[in-house]
Amino acid sequence: MKWPRTLASRLALIFFTGLVLAYGLSFSLQAYERYISSRSMMLSNLEQDVVTSVAILDRLPAAERAAWLPRLERRTYRYRLDEGLQGSAMPSTDPPMAAESIVKAIGAQYPLTFQDIPGPNAHFQAHLRLADGAPLTIDVTPAPVPVARWLPLVLLIQLAVLLFCTWLAVRLAIGPLTRLVQAVDTLDPDKPGVLLDESGPREVKYAAVAFNALQARIAAYLKERMQLLAAISHDLQTPITRMKLRVEVMDDSVEKDKLWHDLDAMEHLVREGVAYARSMDINTEAPCRINLDAFLDSVVFDYQDSGAQVERQGATGSLLETRPHALRRVLVNLVDNALKFAGKAQLEVSRERGKTLIRVLDEGPGIPADELDEVLKPFYRVESSRNRSTGGTGLGLAIAQQLTQAMGGRLTLSNRKSGGLCAQIEL
Amino acid sequence: MEHVDHILIVDDDREIRELVGNYLKKSGLRTSIVADGRQMRAFLEANSVDLIVLDIMMPGDDGLLLCRELRAGKHRNTPVLMLTARNDETDRIIGLEMGADDYLTKPFSARELLARINAVLRRTRMLPPNLTISESSRMLAFGQWRLDTTARHLLDSEGTLVALSGAEYRLLRVFLDHPQRVLSREQLLNLTQGREADIFDRSIDLLVSRLRQRLGDDAREPSCIKTVRSEGYVFSLAVQLLESPA
Numbered sequence: 202m203k204w205p206r207t208l209a210s211r212l213a214l215i216f217f218t219g220l221v222l223a224y225g226l227s228f229s230l231q232a233y234e235r236y237i238s239s240r241s242m243m244l245s246n247l248e249q250d251v252v253t254s255v256a257i258l259d260r261l262p263a264a265e266r267a268a269w270l271p272r273l274e275r276r277t278y279r280y281r282l283d284e285g286l287q288g289s290a291m292p293s294t295d296p297p298m299a300a301e302s303i304v305k306a307i308g309a310q311y312p313l314t315f316q317d318i319p320g321p322n323a324h325f326q327a328h329l330r331l332a333d334g335a336p337l338t339i340d341v342t343p344a345p346v347p348v349a350r351w352l353p354l355v356l357l358i359q360l361a362v363l364l365f366c367t368w369l370a371v372r373l374a375i376g377p378l379t380r381l382v383q384a385v386d387t388l389d390p391d392k393p394g395v396l397l398d399e400s401g402p403r404e405v406k407y408a409a410v411a412f413n414a415l416q417a418r419i420a421a422y423l424k425e426r427m428q429l430l431a432a433i434s435h436d437l438q439t440p441i442t443r444m445k446l447r448v449e450v451m452d453d454s455v456e457k458d459k460l461w462h463d464l465d466a467m468e469h470l471v472r473e474g475v476a477y478a479r480s481m482d483i484n485t486e487a488p489c490r491i492n493l494d495a496f497l498d499s500v501v502f503d504y505q506d507s508g509a510q511v512e513r514q515g516a517t518g519s520l521l522e523t524r525p526h527a528l529r530r531v532l533v534n535l536v537d538n539a540l541k542f543a544g545k546a547q548l549e550v551s552r553e554r555g556k557t558l559i560r561v562l563d564e565g566p567g568i569p570a571d572e573l574d575e576v577l578k579p580f581y582r583v584e585s586s587r588n589r590s591t592g593g594t595g596l597g598l599a600i601a602q603q604l605t606q607a608m609g610g611r612l613t614l615s616n617r618k619s620g621g622l623c624a625q626i627e628l
Numbered sequence: 629m630e631h632v633d634h635i636l637i638v639d640d641d642r643e644i645r646e647l648v649g650n651y652l653k654k655s656g657l658r659t660s661i662v663a664d665g666r667q668m669r670a671f672l673e674a675n676s677v678d679l680i681v682l683d684i685m686m687p688g689d690d691g692l693l694l695c696r697e698l699r700a701g702k703h704r705n706t707p708v709l710m711l712t713a714r715n716d717e718t719d720r721i722i723g724l725e726m727g728a729d730d731y732l733t734k735p736f737s738a739r740e741l742l743a744r745i746n747a748v749l750r751r752t753r754m755l756p757p758n759l760t761i762s763e764s765s766r767m768l769a770f771g772q773w774r775l776d777t778t779a780r781h782l783l784d785s786e787g788t789l790v791a792l793s794g795a796e797y798r799l800l801r802v803f804l805d806h807p808q809r810v811l812s813r814e815q816l817l818n819l820t821q822g823r824e825a826d827i828f829d830r831s832i833d834l835l836v837s838r839l840r841q842r843l844g845d846d847a848r849e850p851s852c853i854k855t856v857r858s859e860g861y862v863f864s865l866a867v868q869l870l871e872s873p874a
Contacts, residue, residue, distance in 0.1 A: 496791040502838065
């Protein structure tokens with residue numbers, strides 16, 4: 202048998218098997234005990250009863266005997282005044298205990314022959330001759346001690362109680378664990394975490410407190426990291442400004458161009474750094490209802506006006522509750538990325554199953570499948586084809602991802618069948 | 629004697645203000661430099677300037693405060709160009725809300741600054757706007773629309789946000805600043821070609837039709853932006869300043 206996979210079912214199995222076994226054992230022990238004692242009582246009753254009955258029948262005049270028979274009849278045996286039925290001789294080994302008792306009771310006074318009567322309800326008969334030579338047959342139908350009708354019902358109820366208690370105990374034990382797992386699962390340092398309920402049994406309370414503390418610590422570290430990034434980026438802006446201003450008044454030369462280029466790269470990095478640090482707390486922007494088509498148009502037209510090849514496909518005609526600046530930033534980052542690697546970009550919008558999907562498509566080289574998740578991490582850059590002269594800070598996609606998440610959406614990257622990259626925002 | 633524009637640069641970083649000052653001077657402008665708000669006030673008492681370049685992040689009174697002060701006093705018509713060390717949408721919005729005419733994010737290049745200065749000067753001189761946008765009233769209302777002049781988007785009668793591209797916003801803003809006045813294509817081109825100068829490849833006509841579409845204006849029977857044959861366009865609706873709802 203396969204060991205069940207969930208902790209709940211394992212615990213339930215152990216508890217239940219244990220309880221049922223223990224209970225079953227004690228029940229059978231009791232039943233056995235009762236069986237033994239009641240049997241010995243029955244047999245001794247039988248002995249006395251048979252002695253008395255046979256003695257009575259023997260003393261009675263032959264004519265009165267038949268009238269006494271019903272009075273002497275018992276549940277498992279009765280007397281007959283004939284030769285009895287013809288059966289097979291009872292084997293001498295392992296005779297029924299009732300037969301032994303009969304032998305013990307009257308075997309000394311009357312010679313007995315036992316015959317097994319086969320049939321649907323097998324029984325046996327003891328034949329003897331009374332003092333006047335009249336035949337007497339004791340017909341014995343061994344039957345178990347009768348069991349109360351309510352016993353199975355009580356058994357069932359007890360089983361049900363066992364089951365219920367097992368379920369309750371397992372639930373009690375598993376519940377907090379499940380909640381903890383859920384909390385850890387949904388633990389997202391970028392969002393204010395959901396605090397676990399710090400109540401319940403002591404162990405559960407400790408776990409909840411520990412988890413909440415862990416969550417707070419992670420959030421604090423992340424915040425610190427972001428503040429560091431923001432501070433460095435921010436403080437670099439002034440020196441870069443000075444340098445740019447100085448380079449600008451230099452005489453034209455190759456060196457000047459190179460310096461200028463480097464400064465541009467630094468500036469870009471600093472801006473992205475600040476933007477990334479800020480993307481952590483976009484809650485400053487209030488969500489509002491926007492006309493999605495007009496919004497996408499405005500993004501696309503801004504690109505077209507500056508001479509970039511960006512097109513829009515599809516329309517939803519829908520209104521969307523969102524944070525427009527954050528969404529714009531996400532789209533701009535994705536489109537910039539597409540333009541950088543493919544030179545062209547397409548914005549596609551659709552509504553599917555109650556969700557708004559915005560896709561940024563390009564026909565560039567795409568991203569190796571095993572790096573699709575990696576590129577969403579800050580400062581990660583695809584080594585192969587992507588970083589030739591394009592540089593980039595490795596923050597654009599991270600910012601997009603961060604903001605999309607903060608908006609309650611999802612950003613997924615995939616390679617298109619026809620080649621190129623598809624970045625999908627699900628809102 | 630020909631008028632030489634006088635630019636006042638207010639920045640607490642000595643190197644930056646000197647470098648900027650020298651560059652602008654070399655470019656044919658008259659420049660003065662001061663280090664903080666106190667000096668700025670003293671300077672403005674004694675001199676008149678055509679434009680103020682104001683750094684936001686300064687010890688003591690910061691740029692936003694100074695800008696608000698300027699807008700409230702006798703220099704309310706002097707254009708202000710903000711320099712901000714932060715790169716964030718909210719800074720831009722705050723800056724413009726405080727009454728700055730334009731803003732520039734550090735690190736910037738002196739050439740870019742010069743281009744912006746010229747654009748702002750040209751804009752304020754060519755056609756001074758009929759309405760003065762101020763901190764408390766940044767909403768322009770016309771027809772069933774409202775234009776948020778700091779966040780730069782339209783709101784319809786139900787409060788739904790309708791985004792505008794940069795060029796669309798600038799064109800609409802020119803129209804709203806000069807309603808019921810015929811504007812030639814050259815004027816429109818000049819007034820709208822802001823800092824990105826991105827309007828060159830797109831004719832004004834295309835932009836007007838895009839804007840009409842955005843406003844739900846029928847191109848054959850336009851009610852907002854009417855075509856004046858061989859002259860240009862006119863914005864025919866009345867424009868109102870709204871007190872800020874926020």
